[in-house]
Amino acid sequence: MNSINVNIDLSFKQLVEAVKQLSPKEKLVLNDVLWNESMEIPVEHQALVLGRIQKARQNPNRLVDWDEASKSLKL
Numbered sequence: 001m002n003s004i005n006v007n008i009d010l011s012f013k014q015l016v017e018a019v020k021q022l023s024p025k026e027k028l029v030l031n032d033v034l035w036n037e038s039m040e041i042p043v044e045h046q047a048l049v050l051g052r053i054q055k056a057r058q059n060p061n062r063l064v065d066w067d068e069a070s071k072s073l074k075l
Contacts, residue, residue: 010018022030056063 019027019030
């Protein structure tokens with residue numbers, strides 16, 4: 001892999017424009033780098049998600065298909 005050292009001031013918009021110039025493969029690598037960093041998930045958030053998973057398993061009929069749910073959203 002090629003390495004690049006960059007030390008320039010960029011606005012967020014400029015950074016986005018630079019990322020748009022990457023190849024699809026480079027964008028995937030960048031995505032992996034950004035999301036593979038160690039992230040601390042608060043215990044409260046973990047409990048909330050686990051509770052929702054448990055409710056879904058106990059009553060799968062309570063789940064709504066995304067296409068149906070999106071029709072009821074006010075955007």
